[in-house]
Amino acid sequence: MRIDKIQTSLYTYLFYCIILFFTACTSSSESFEQAPNGLLYTFRVKSNSANTPKQGDRVLVRIRYFAHDSLIFDSREISSRFIQEIPEYNDSVPTIFQAYMFMSEGDSLTCKIAAKDFYSQLSIAEYPQGIAPHELLRFEIRLEKIFNPHEFLSEEERILHDLSEQEQYLLQEYIQSHYPEQKPTKSGMYYIEKKAGNGKKPHSDAQLIIHYSISFLDGHVLYSTASANNPLRFSIQDTSVWPGLTEGVQYMREGGLATFILPSELAAGKKGENPIPPCKTIIVRVQLLKVL
Template sequence: MIRWLTIILLFAITADFLSAQTNTKYPGYERTNTGLYYRFYSKSTETYNRPVIGDYVVLSLLNKFNDSVIYDSWKVNPEGGLAQYYIEEARFRGALEEGILMMSVGDSASFIISADSVLKYFPSEDTTQIYPKGSILTFYIKLVQIRSKAEVKAEYDSLYAEYIKSLEVQYKQRKSEEPLLIAGYITKNNIKAKPSPSGTYYIENKKGKGAFPVKGDKVTVSYVAKFLDGTIFDSSLQSGYFIFTIGNNEAIKGFEESILKSKIGTKATVVIPSSAAYGVEGFQDEQTKEFIILPYTPLIYEFEVIKIN
């Protein structure tokens, strides 16, 4: 099956260059009244097995600009060579969606689309310099399967449920291991300090001067934040001093309670359990949603109090 799909695509690409018969400016292609150029290499006479707006289609897809390959589903998914595409209302006349709606399962075709229209409705800094004005994009497609939105949602829900279940197992293990990790770190580093009610260990490395800060004070600190293995995940050295107001939930609990024990000039190291840090939720990158701090992760902060207002 995979070999057959490859042959179809190779034939389609080769035929574009060999064909000399045309009623349009692109040899071998026909044109819709919306400006979409299309060419079928294999077309079913059946019309009942066509997708509609709101369906998902499974297809093999090759997208080219001149001789450059922009996207190849075989490279992205070498095992099956397939991609899944959601069909929505076309945003411009002559869009790819129009071409896919012309296809039935088993059909092979190619479509020529204006790159200007694509960039207008799907702007991207990565591609605006690639396509000169008036450029075209060619899509070679083999339609393999049509899936309803309900079918895809059911599959997603099932996979998501499995994912959540695996996370629960992982988090349960991390939760049980955390006290042992903290105890091991305390012993290894010969820390004599006693934990606070929150479980935070406060180790003063240099005494400060003046009064202790209180709720409502604005405090300026420099800090380095690490995991127990010493890996740095955050530092004020990259972004300047960290300035926050005590009592406004602008810092994690274990860090704020440690600042309340520190005067101007104090340098300290604190070991903070996850329950006084990012807890069961952890901390994720806002854009990628990848975890920077996993749930049930104890943290170490080394800080110096610079100013108290």
């Protein structure tokens, strides 16, 4: 019995030594450098490439970010070729674009950016549920390829062709799975009425007030005016509004609810708009509150 107790104590001691060892290794691997503007970053992989991006370049990246160790976003769930342009940006606050500028092709980097700084870059006023403005989001980035503007023009054509084919496949797969009897309109959108309205129908120069949400086919919600308590007011004649949204609301009556499934050419376009990537079908859920 005494030998058993000694062995048990020894195993317990060794177990705690192992835990302490791995904790120390983890802590050292998570040692972050701090840029002058406060960006925290550390390289997980540093390549031998001397090719670094400049403003105006496009970067092909794999990016994931987390809050409370929970995954919030993974670019692979949106597109296998997630490309972003590096715009002019305010270098007095940490940005994801600054992190890209630190990297070379083949590098992997982890950085931390406050939610308020990151979401302000995307012009998103409302943070995902449970995320506070000053909370540090953790980003894991791998920079795979850099394109200068000239290189990107030819590469863009090939990429858009591949992405367009992928979009059509995913859209048809989604329709067959969720709305197999639904037919598209002449423009190519799918209009699914959820609740018929009994109020006024929009006329050609109407002003409308709506609540809407936009999401990807996988259910990832990008924005909701209802959550932000910020309904949208716009004119049927407003050409800055997505064509699919303008078309869809004209099928509705005041008080109605509907879902629009919009191919990219009726939404953010084949080239996308931040944070929507190229060739991305969008689901818009609309409540028509008022026709003015």
